[in-house]
Amino acid sequence: MNSTDYIRIVSLVSDTLVKAGSVFREDKKEAYIRAINAETNGNAKWVLETILENANKAEENHSPLCDDTGIPHLLLEVGKYKAISGHMLDAVRDGIAEGLRKLPGRPMGIMGNASERLDQSGGLNPDSAGVEPAPILIRQCEENVIRLHILMFGGGPAIRAKTYRVFHKHDTGVVLDEIVSWATESVAQLGCSPCTLAVGIGRSHFEAASLMLQAQADGRYDVQSDLEKEITQRVNEADIGPLGLHGKNSVLATFMKIGPQRASGVRIVCVRPCCCFEPRIAAVDLD
Amino acid sequence: MKIEITTPISEETVSSLKVGDTIEITGCIFCGRDAVLPKIVRLIEEGKLDTLGIDLRGSVIFHTAVSSAGVGPTSSNKLEIESSIEPLSIAGVKLHLGKGEIHMETIEALDRNNAVYAVIPPVTALLNDKTFEQEIAAFPELGMEALYRLKVCRYPAIIAAAHGRSIYEQH
Numbered sequence: 314m315n316s317t318d319y320i321r322i323v324s325l326v327s328d329t330l331v332k333a334g335s336v337f338r339e340d341k342k343e344a345y346i347r348a349i350n351a352e353t354n355g356n357a358k359w360v361l362e363t364i365l366e367n368a369n370k371a372e373e374n375h376s377p378l379c380d381d382t383g384i385p386h387l388l389l390e391v392g393k394y395k396a397i398s399g400h401m402l403d404a405v406r407d408g409i410a411e412g413l414r415k416l417p418g419r420p421m422g423i424m425g426n427a428s429e430r431l432d433q434s435g436g437l438n439p440d441s442a443g444v445e446p447a448p449i450l451i452r453q454c455e456e457n458v459i460r461l462h463i464l465m466f467g468g469g470p471a472i473r474a475k476t477y478r479v480f481h482k483h484d485t486g487v488v489l490d491e492i493v494s495w496a497t498e499s500v501a502q503l504g505c506s507p508c509t510l511a512v513g514i515g516r517s518h519f520e521a522a523s524l525m526l527q528a529q530a531d532g533r534y535d536v537q538s539d540l541e542k543e544i545t546q547r548v549n550e551a552d553i554g555p556l557g558l559h560g561k562n563s564v565l566a567t568f569m570k571i572g573p574q575r576a577s578g579v580r581i582v583c584v585r586p587c588c589c590f591e592p593r594i595a596a597v598d599l600d
Numbered sequence: 601m602k603i604e605i606t607t608p609i610s611e612e613t614v615s616s617l618k619v620g621d622t623i624e625i626t627g628c629i630f631c632g633r634d635a636v637l638p639k640i641v642r643l644i645e646e647g648k649l650d651t652l653g654i655d656l657r658g659s660v661i662f663h664t665a666v667s668s669a670g671v672g673p674t675s676s677n678k679l680e681i682e683s684s685i686e687p688l689s690i691a692g693v694k695l696h697l698g699k700g701e702i703h704m705e706t707i708e709a710l711d712r713n714n715a716v717y718a719v720i721p722p723v724t725a726l727l728n729d730k731t732f733e734q735e736i737a738a739f740p741e742l743g744m745e746a747l748y749r750l751k752v753c754r755y756p757a758i759i760a761a762a763h764g765r766s767i768y769e770q771h
Contacts, residue, residue: 360721367723380672380724419669437743504675504700505722556719557701
């Protein structure tokens with residue numbers, strides 16, 4: 314890769330991070346409009362309208378949707394005849410740093426050795442770019458491109474997310490019951506609802522969590538499977554509502570990805586109650 | 601109908617607020633969360649609050665960090681934040697501003713001290729347009745988690761706990 318390509322990738326990644334942190338996708342805006350029109354609880358309707366107004370303001374200003382600007386999580390898709398190099402990954406990393414400074418990201422990188430990072434005694438890095446991205450997830454894609462998805466993960470959903478085993482008893486309904494139970498509890502605790510539920514089901518905790526991340530990249534508010542619709546509907550029956558103030562819209566949609574499964578009585582399920590701004594996501598082709 | 605509230609908040613104003621009321625807050629408010637609130641509480645317990653040169657009577661505490669990214673509520677039911685609500689109310693805080701359901705013990709403590717809890721949507725971009733000044737009031741070494749004083753105009757919120765009642769009761 315020559316220096317021109319390097320600079321081009323840094324710029325593309327930087328702009329994409331700012332977009333992920335400041336712009337609602339169109340299908341999400343439409344989901345909010347549908348929810349506002351369907352909501353009969355006055356307080357809930359006001360919250361939904363305010364969140365959408367905030368999104369429009371953030372997009373207009375290219376400024377953060379939320380002050381918890383999140384930890385960058387990266388999904389890199391690679392087409393069959395494409396190659397990625399260590400140099401390209403360096404450019405991606407520099408682009409993330411530049412984007413965090415431009416957004417600006419909240420300076421919440423914790424400094425210090427292992428113990429100091431645990432108890433936060435090493436202080437905060439004042440540089441927005443001090444927030445390191447999570448390890449990159451790579452998958453193949455059908456299109457012959459190198460496509461980077463940037464997702465910004467906030468702290469609230471991380472506190473309430475859960476990855477654990479479910480004994481399925483050879484009944485899909487058992488797994489769904491458990492997901493609905495976890496989600497109902499976590500959405501009530503989250504505060505920043507309406508949520509989008511991101512669900513991954515795999516054979517290990519790593520696989521389930523990676524499927525949960527991919528579900529956010531692939532999910533659409535206007536394309537929902539029967540299983541996704543059922544989860545959304547059942548959690549909404551709990552009357553938690555936006556910000557927990559009651560109402561019909563605790564959850565806008567469910568994005569679920571079911572991977573290969575183990576010949577066993579157990580399924581590993583990861584459920585993340587993504588907050589009212591998540592998935593904060595944008596994608597860019599790097600080649 | 602929105603109720604306009606200006607700081608410092610009087611005892612009479614707090615007494616008149618009801619669960620579900622939509623309010624707009626104008627004036628100077630304090631901001632703090634997990635790191636700084638326990639330090640403030642410790643000073644209150646030691647009778648040393650005056651060393652900070654701040655007056656909490658009639659004040660608002662917004663559970664947020666303050667950074668270049670802006671402000672937005674963190675969960676008020678985090679252990680170190682929720683446990684600060686009673687001692688801060690005793691010290692004169694009248695309105696605790698955050699998000700998420702709080703426990704009945706906290707709601708009862710608010711009632712005993714004629715204070716309320718309100719939730720604010722996490723609308724950082726909008727709040728940025730409603731924030732006019734900010735300064736560190738105490739513990740600058742905590743960076744974005746220091747105690748900040750903000751001058752704000754018409755911050756939107758909904759009363760979620762007041763006079764022993766909670767908007768979350770049906771859950």
